[in-house]
Amino acid sequence: MSFTPEPVRRPREQVEKQLRDAIVSSSFKGGDRLPSEAELAREFQVSRSTVREALRVLVSEGLISKVPGAGGGSFVQSVDHDSLKSLLSGSLETILKFGKISIDEVNAVRRMLEVPAAREAAEHRTDAQAAELERLVQRQDEMARAVTDRRDPALYELGQSIYSLVAEASGNRLLASFVSAMAGVTIPVYMRDLPLEDAEAAREGTRALVAAIVARDAEGAEAAMTAQLDMVQRHLSPAG
Template sequence: MADPRTSAPARTIGQRVLRPREQVEEHIRLMILSAELKSGEMLPPEAELARQFNVSRTTLREALRSLTTQGLVYKVPGARGGNFVQAVDHHSLGSVVIESVHNLLELGSIDFREVAEVRQCLEVPAARLAAAKRGEEQLEQLRDIVRQQKAASVEDPEVPKLDERFHSLIAQASGNRVLASFVSALHHETEPVHYLNLSPEVGRETVRQHGAIVAAIAAQDADAAQDAMVEHLTYLRSHIADERGSSGQSERKPPELM
């Protein structure tokens, strides 16, 4: 890592003079975004960084915590640990979304209903795009998931994973990596299959709907893919609403989509 005293960090943003912690944070951030610091690279020890930036260890740690919150740096504890540069790509975007949504849900700042509504807003156009852009390998993977779902019992512990893979793969087939990251992250955080009463009848109907979505994507029929996805999400939302009404479940707990 270049000595910041020989390549001075930006000291202002607009007309505002940056505080020492902000100067350290901005300098390291620019080095990461310019690829001067590579993904996975370990930063120098904190004592050395503090010396290089001519700041206290406390100021340095505040800067590193801020960079960690931004998803640019992560810390590995232990004698062989340290501060490392986080991978900055569409995969790390999904990780940041998962962590942020999880924290907001835990704090009660947002609720599952809002997350579920965003999922529907994203998954319907994702199905349309997948119909236009899917590759043969992705199509075969979707068909394989449906085959596994048909063979699985509703008690099979693999059912939630298969469901997550199904929806995530459709988003990946859309060809839009940002969309795929968001869909996968939101599905991962809500884990809706856990909140659905998976009776054999519901399981069979869900798999049938998955099959219809795949058939439309295979035919590259965007309208049919959209309609099939809407039917699937609407069915599950209504079913979960019925289950909640009959079982007296809390309004906050279950999400609305699978």
């Protein structure tokens, strides 16, 4: 694919836009290596530092990754709902660490998305998804009986898988990406702060949610998800 300079745009913007368009249009596909910085600079008629700035933006957007070394370079990432989930998770985690948003704000958005998602999951889940939800809950119960620390990270990784699958069962991949990203940020904090005596109550809530989805009980699924998020809010809110 050839590139041409666009004088109406700033040099970095023209590089960034044309590369982004080429990736989105699949002129460059997932796994493809982009031309070198020197080649791009020559083709766009800009400096290598300008190309480097444009590539840095595309890395931050999750469109490409940089691999160092002799066999490295800039490689196109797969652009789908899974890559969006990874990008959102990383961004949310960074923003939370810097205190730009609060955990309460994340929980509020989780409530806006996950309560409707639970209802949608009960209405649209497939038999395979129902079976996998039941398997995950059973695995979580077995692990809870086997471990000495009820806050074992593996238990909450299973919990995250369950809630991500609930969102996936809603049938909306974009919704599932947002839910998985926020659960990935919230659950580790919840795991750290959850009192031991409440760990079983949290798992009981998960069992109730899955049972409602399996039974195609939309109202029950909505109520169970609301109760779970209420528990999260009590333990993570500064006032809780």
